[in-house]
Amino acid sequence: MKRILVPTDFSAHAENALKVAAQVAKKNNSEIILLHMLELPHQMNDAITSGASIPETMLFMKKANETLDEISNRNYLDGIEITEIVKMDKPIHGITQVSKEYEIDLIVMGSHGASGIEELLIGSNTEKVVRNSEIPVLVIKKENPDFSASEIVFASDLSEEAYLPFEKLLKFAKLFDSKLHLVTICTPNSFKPTHEIEKITKSFISKFDFSNLETHIYNDTNIENGIINFSNSINADVISMCTHGRTGFAHFFNGSISEGLVNHAIKPVLTFKV
Missing domain, CATH: 3.40.50.620 (HUPs)
Known part of the structure; x- marks a missing residue:
């Protein structure tokens, strides 16, 4: 298991998934690809198309990269090779594209658990990932400091x-x-x-x-x-x-x-x- 993809929206549920991915990565000496999909408001997308709001777009990108940097330096990720990606795309398309480009072996995603599949990380997009992914998907419902698959x-x-x-x-x-x-x-x-x-x-x-x-x-x-x-x-x-x-x-x-x-x-x- 060389590479594990963890899509994150910076929520607590996404971090629960990342903590499990870290445990799996340490067990298998895997690299973690930490992905944030940047979906801008429709009006911002229109502005980008017209070339009017590039500074605002760069600000969003800068903030997302800073947050990924902060997450990557957390103690539970010590010793793991981390690749950070911020991608402007629809989540399902971006996750699929990154999975192919980086030859991902496992996708680990967070979930609100009892709130239902529509409340999974990045909403119904995760249900689409689970449904369509050619790669195994591990959905994590809660914090799991001692993940086991015995x-x-x-x-x-x-x-x-x-x-x-x-x-x-x-x-x-x-x-x-x-x-x-x-x-x-x-x-x-x-x-x-x-x-x-x-x-x-x-x-x-x-x-x-x-x-x-x-x-x-x-x-x-x-x-x-x-x-x-x-x-x-x-x-x-x-x-x-x-x-x-x-x-x-x-x-x-x-x-x-x-x-x-x-x-x-x-x-x-x-x-x-x-």
Whole structure:
């Protein structure tokens, strides 16, 4: 894991993400790319187009760079190579562009947690990053001074669509010496007999060379509750899921996961694109 991208809006939630990124970086000797997207008011953009407000624009840029400098010198980042970027662009486009340019391995983003996915760092733009990013995205809900990924839950229907995301998860798990918990959530609306789930699970795990895992079947009223309650029951460190570029989240969520999962899951969420 050579480079970790941390987009920041200078909020406390963004700093929570940066602190976790710092822990990951120290463990893997990674570089952190600290990115601030500078979105100017529409009237300022119009003025820039006309060439009338370049001094004001430079002032915004100068202030953003000064803030990044101050953040980069915080004690918890000691010993980590930091690259600071201030970019004038729409967040989703800028984050995607920087991710490709710097060959980012992991994006770490902050979230307001229980306030919902629309309240993620830089608003609904983060939901777009989670949905569309080809790179794994780790969403941090709260301050986590001792981040661990020792126990990771991977909730899925274990279809062929999940093969590639699971392969990416295995690389992450090996870095952290993680134990994986593959869980299939059974609900009244998505019920399968145990013997059928066990057959699907056995077929799925046979495709991969990874032994530090357990398989589970968990019954609950809905998928959201099942993932959260199961994760809490084993005291998982991270919840992992697939995302789908067209519709948002994994196929087994019938096209889109309930926003309630992000609203209510306090644990870090790690996403991999299908």
